[in-house]
Amino acid sequence: xxxxxxxxxxxxxxxxxxxxxxxxxxxxxxxxxxxxxxxxxxxxxxxxxxxxxxxxxxxxxxxxxxxxxxxxxxxxxxxxxxxxxxxxxxxxxxxxxxxxxxxxxxxxxxxxxxxxxxxxxxxxxxxxxxxxxxxxxxxxxxxxxxxxxxxxxxxxxxxxxxxxxxxxxxxxxxxxxxxxxxxxxxxxxxxxxxxxxxxxxxxxxxxxxxxxxxxxxxxxxxxxxxxxxxxxxxxxxxxxxxxxxxxxxxxxxxxxxxxxxxxxxxxxxxxxxxxxxxxxxxxxxxxx
Numbered sequence: 694x695x696x697x698x699x700x701x702x703x704x705x706x707x708x709x710x711x712x713x714x715x716x717x718x719x720x721x722x723x724x725x726x727x728x729x730x731x732x733x734x735x736x737x738x739x740x741x742x743x744x745x746x747x748x749x750x751x752x753x754x755x756x757x758x759x760x761x762x763x764x765x766x767x768x769x770x771x772x773x774x775x776x777x778x779x780x781x782x783x784x785x786x787x788x789x790x791x792x793x794x795x796x797x798x799x800x801x802x803x804x805x806x807x808x809x810x811x812x813x814x815x816x817x818x819x820x821x822x823x824x825x826x827x828x829x830x831x832x833x834x835x836x837x838x839x840x841x842x843x844x845x846x847x848x849x850x851x852x853x854x855x856x857x858x859x860x861x862x863x864x865x866x867x868x869x870x871x872x873x874x875x876x877x878x879x880x881x882x883x884x885x886x887x888x889x890x891x892x893x894x895x896x897x898x899x900x901x902x903x904x905x906x907x908x909x910x911x912x913x914x915x916x917x918x919x920x921x922x923x924x925x926x927x928x929x930x931x932x933x934x935x936x937x938x939x940x941x942x943x944x945x946x947x948x949x950x951x952x953x954x955x956x957x958x959x960x961x962x963x964x965x966x967x968x969x970x971x972x973x974x975x976x977x978x979x980x981x
Contacts, residue, residue: 734920769789851916905966918936
């Protein structure tokens, strides 16, 4: 079996390794150049390709459509997308002789779209996972090929959960590969009307609104904690990044629960929230 792989991030690294372990011939990898303005805390697909002597390219989004003739000439059995950041045009998807398959970081049909791990934490989910599905021009909409779930702990951050999802993604690949190698693509319906779609997130979306509940603020802090840009608030004229929080208490009896915002009591930092409950800020630092 031969494949062309579009890949980036830890999911890309882990899933590409799983394909190689199964003996699939990778004729080309399409990945991204790292953004110098981004905190690159994850594994490098390009580095893996260099180590394994696999041909790879890093086209811009404007150059992507021009790859069709090259991929038609390669005529891969499968086209895989593992956390590749651009929408892949339909003519490229049609280059796969058997199927074009994408790995998404949620339990589809929930959390289609961008930043699925972050959105799941923000909404207080206790479970998420990884889903391999057939690619269509509509994002994350094709039939489900395989899934694996992971738990989200009440204090886990997006980086911690993403690490679990990356391992789950490789597990999905290893589970379905025996059938894929036979040319069979198992399919089950991706019931979009039972799911949800979310767009991307910007650093500005990390602003804390203290009129929200303590659970909502805690979830935001977890969802965008470093290595992501972080939840932030103003304190004494300085923008502060809140990296870790706790709902557990015990809290000082002299906290003013009627005044939302930051309070420092007994050398401990607390955030008073709109439901007259508090979080304790365990880690924070000035924004750059």
